[in-house]
Amino acid sequence: MGSTRLPGKVLMDLGGLPALSRVIRRLQRASFVNEVVVATTVSAKDDDIVNACNDLEVRCFRGSEQDVRDHYLKAAEKFQADAIVRITSDCPLIDPELVDDVIRVFIDQHADYACNVIPRTYPRGLDAEVFSTSALAKASEIADQPYQREHVTPLLYERRDLFRMASTQGEKDFSQHRWTLDTPEDLLLIREIYSALENRDDFGWREALEVVERSPELAGLNAHVRQKLIRESAVLS
Numbered sequence: 001m002g003s004t005r006l007p008g009k010v011l012m013d014l015g016g017l018p019a020l021s022r023v024i025r026r027l028q029r030a031s032f033v034n035e036v037v038v039a040t041t042v043s044a045k046d047d048d049i050v051n052a053c054n055d056l057e058v059r060c061f062r063g064s065e066q067d068v069r070d071h072y073l074k075a076a077e078k079f080q081a082d083a084i085v086r087i088t089s090d091c092p093l094i095d096p097e098l099v100d101d102v103i104r105v106f107i108d109q110h111a112d113y114a115c116n117v118i119p120r121t122y123p124r125g126l127d128a129e130v131f132s133t134s135a136l137a138k139a140s141e142i143a144d145q146p147y148q149r150e151h152v153t154p155l156l157y158e159r160r161d162l163f164r165m166a167s168t169q170g171e172k173d174f175s176q177h178r179w180t181l182d183t184p185e186d187l188l189l190i191r192e193i194y195s196a197l198e199n200r201d202d203f204g205w206r207e208a209l210e211v212v213e214r215s216p217e218l219a220g221l222n223a224h225v226r227q228k229l230i231r232e233s234a235v236l237s
Contacts, residue, residue, distance in 0.1 A: 015199030030096035113156035125179030185222035
């Protein structure tokens with residue numbers, strides 16, 4: 001709820017449902033996901049997220065606002081997860097098919113970490129990461145920079161001498177599209193996409209792409225927005 005560029009974004013309305021609900025409902029259709037859990041903070045401003053989880057009948061974990069890595073690790077331990085599928089709450093167009101693709105390559109290649117963003121070929125906002133709880137625990141032990149704790153996964157893809165990495169990518173590069181929810185302009189675009197698709201949440205990313213390609217002016221709504229980077233030298237950007 002404490003987003004600096006769009007406060008309260010995770011509960012903003014998208015075609016009659018909160019953005020968080022859209023993310024959860026879409027992820028629940030992923031074949032390889034056993035359970036969707038919302039990880040939020042102990043801050044009082046996130047009480048509304050906990051209330052929303054209760055309404056959605058989804059389990060919730062509250063942890064540190066600063067040490068997000070430890071937050072994830074404790075959530076995984078509480079819910080006895082062997083592996084974590086990390087989807088951020090600013091991805092209300094997340095595609096369960098792409099999530100399954102990343103989980104599949106994680107399993108098939110016996111990886112410690114897998115993603116669909118290195119290299120990035122899908123629109124920003126379809127990001128999926130999968131990593132073992134044991135790898136996260138190991139990364140937590142050796143993390144010595146603040147950004148490595150705040151952003152959860154950098155060590156897993158930066159230290160390829162320690163962690164086995166796998167990735168998936170599309171046949172074409174659509175990474176110029178921005179479908180993440182972080183600014184008022186992003187919200188306007190995503191609302192337009194949902195509206196064009198009758199405010200359903202069972203559509204895939206290709207249908208969303210058709211909407212944007214059919215009305216090129218939509219992509220211009222947030223084309224000027226600059227993505228916040230983990231750090232200028234980070235691999236994942």
